[in-house]
Amino acid sequence: MEKVGNWKPINIFLKKLYKFISYNRKVIAPSTSKNENNMQCVPTFNVKYRLLYILFATLFTAVILFQYAEFITLLPKANFGRELLLAVGQIGFQYVFIRKISKQNQLNYIGNLVTVSVMGSLFLLPILILNQFIEINEYVVLGWFGLTVNLMILEHYRRINILGLPKFLTLTWILYRVLALGIILIF
8 A cells, every 4th residue: 555655646646635635624524613722733725725626516516416417307307517507606696695705714605615515415426326226216316305405504504603604695595596496497
């Protein structure tokens, strides 16, 4: 294992992966800051790695949602462009409500926003895998999606509380989802 890890291409990749995770760990797994202990091992904020994380999370979410939407026949035929537009649109829609906070806090919030989407995508993944082996009833697929959305709402709310952001951001998050669903059903 050591020889493989020290092979230059692998070593460079592992170092970049470590930085990618390390610089984004507070949006991957946020925590409230403790006032009694000022000694924290948190790397400085890095815009490049945050933007890369947002891009990665958005693409990952779009891919999973595209695959999942293929199972839902009540919706118009899925395409990757629509799912990518929905994921990017969520960021743009929420930006309207956070534009007055600092750029770093904006990127922290957007990082948390896309992490919630990644978590939802990961929660949908078992159905995608299971459906490769057995055909799953569409009502089960829809029910699982509904459960996922509810868990995402709770997680989004938890994260904005940790970040100290206004609670209405969860309502705007829900509003975007409802508006997007309406647009999808109309077109």
